[in-house]
Amino acid sequence: MGLLALAVGGHDLLAYLAANAAAGAGYGLLFVGGLQLINAAVPLQHLGGVLPALYLLGYLSMAVVVHVLGVVATARGLALAVDLGAAAITIMGIATFVLAIIARADLPKFEGTR
Numbered sequence: 001m002g003l004l005a006l007a008v009g010g011h012d013l014l015a016y017l018a019a020n021a022a023a024g025a026g027y028g029l030l031f032v033g034g035l036q037l038i039n040a041a042v043p044l045q046h047l048g049g050v051l052p053a054l055y056l057l058g059y060l061s062m063a064v065v066v067h068v069l070g071v072v073a074t075a076r077g078l079a080l081a082v083d084l085g086a087a088a089i090t091i092m093g094i095a096t097f098v099l100a101i102i103a104r105a106d107l108p109k110f111e112g113t114r
Helices: 002-010 011-040 045-078 078-104
Strands: none
Touching: 002 011, 002 045, 002 078, 011 078, 045 078
16 A cells, blocks of 8 residues: 555556555455355355355445545545555554454364365
């Protein structure tokens, strides 16, 4: 996210594209990790209800952030919106990492697919 903020501030297209590629890869890994955790922790009979809830929460959370940052960009400028968005996403990423480390000891061992 820092690379994204630097790319926007410096008007650097290559840095912007690299930041987007890194963010997309990180998002994909985070989503797959969440699916693995759900698969390991949720009983089979509830899996069909939990997976749509994961998608709903994921897309709603992205929509809220995008709309808030859009309002900030309109009112105060794109650079500030990118800086705030990068900071918020970085903080959420660090919090997710810390929670994953804490919760890791409590989760059952993942031994492959069901």
